[in-house]
Amino acid sequence: MGTVLRHGNDEQKKHYLPKIASGELRLQAFGVTEPTSGTDTLSLRTMAVRDGDEYVVNGQKVWTSRAEHSDLMLLLARTTPKDKVAKRTDGLSVFLVDMRAVKGKGMEIKPIRTMINHNTTEIFYDNMRIPASSLIGEEGKGFRYILDGMNAERVLVSAEALGDCQWFAKMASTYATERVVFGKPIGTNQGVQFPIAEAYAHFTGAQMMVQKAAALFEAGLPCGAEANIGKYLAGEAVWKAADTCMQTYGGFAFAEEYHIERKFREARIFRTAPISSNLVLSFIAEHVLGMPRSY
Numbered sequence: 001m002g003t004v005l006r007h008g009n010d011e012q013k014k015h016y017l018p019k020i021a022s023g024e025l026r027l028q029a030f031g032v033t034e035p036t037s038g039t040d041t042l043s044l045r046t047m048a049v050r051d052g053d054e055y056v057v058n059g060q061k062v063w064t065s066r067a068e069h070s071d072l073m074l075l076l077a078r079t080t081p082k083d084k085v086a087k088r089t090d091g092l093s094v095f096l097v098d099m100r101a102v103k104g105k106g107m108e109i110k111p112i113r114t115m116i117n118h119n120t121t122e123i124f125y126d127n128m129r130i131p132a133s134s135l136i137g138e139e140g141k142g143f144r145y146i147l148d149g150m151n152a153e154r155v156l157v158s159a160e161a162l163g164d165c166q167w168f169a170k171m172a173s174t175y176a177t178e179r180v181v182f183g184k185p186i187g188t189n190q191g192v193q194f195p196i197a198e199a200y201a202h203f204t205g206a207q208m209m210v211q212k213a214a215a216l217f218e219a220g221l222p223c224g225a226e227a228n229i230g231k232y233l234a235g236e237a238v239w240k241a242a243d244t245c246m247q248t249y250g251g252f253a254f255a256e257e258y259h260i261e262r263k264f265r266e267a268r269i270f271r272t273a274p275i276s277s278n279l280v281l282s283f284i285a286e287h288v289l290g291m292p293r294s295y
């Protein structure tokens, strides 16, 4: 939504934002990733070609989450072919697509079954016609608008991971205190309590960095390094916390009743999406430490 807030025109904001805020319109879908481009967003192939007062969209996206439950979608598509732009970052545009008008009419949504309940889909665009007024900001500058929202997304996703860390720490420490084996609580064994304490320490460190990134973002200051480092630390911390909680619960961790196995599966997403830990490390290496670009 930040993209509409920052780069949408007055008419778009007046038309959509109050209804998004009240919940009347659901803007949740974000169509960037494609099957063949992966993390290399600039090589995306979905094309939007201007035709009078409309754009005609053709291509395919994957992992467009919550598309089945969204009224609006932010879509990133190429408007100028790759070989006709001066810079790789040019020629991409962002559209605010009113999905209610195009579902089944050029937009075909297929759910993807996944190991977590993320309600994600693949979407096929076949001559989908959208009004030219769907364009956000200037044509060809879309990649910049999407990048602009990335730091906020990193902070938001990190906060979600931190919430999970707290949940795992609470569940593990409570269970370790209450579960009695060999005549005493398992939490009296340092082999059980140290991993929980360690996971909590990692959580606390990650939380400080994420809070710093959020404060910088709120103040309108650069926060790329902090948002990325926070995302990396939170993603790794939650995975450590999830694994520790699994181990603490022993066999009962595998029973659906306790939700540990479900949260364990869910915790794994943060090391992969919306950006993988490797790609964050590349950012830190290149943009914070000044090392050569690796890709």
Ligand SMILES: Cc1cc2nc3c(=O)[nH]c(=O)nc-3n(C[C@H](O)[C@H](O)[C@H](O)COP(=O)(O)OP(=O)(O)OC[C@H]3O[C@@H](n4cnc5c(N)ncnc54)[C@H](O)[C@@H]3O)c2cc1C
Binding pocket: 029, 030, 031, 032, 033, 037, 038, 039, 040, 062, 063, 064, 065, 066, 114, 118, 120, 269, 272, 273, 274, 275, 276, 277, 278, 279, 282, 294, 295
């Ligand atoms: C459940 C789920 C929901 C999602 N929701 C959305 C959504 O709503 N909208 C959307 O647009 N996308 C969404 N995504 C996509 C997500 O952002 C991508 O999966 C993620 O960015 C990784 O891209 P990829 O899957 O193509 O992996 P790839 O780019 O194919 O990478 C595969 C592996 O190779 C590594 N790798 C690749 N290049 C390098 C390199 N240069 N150096 C080191 N390592 C490298 C990566 O770290 C990764 O581990 C979602 C994904 C999932 C799984």
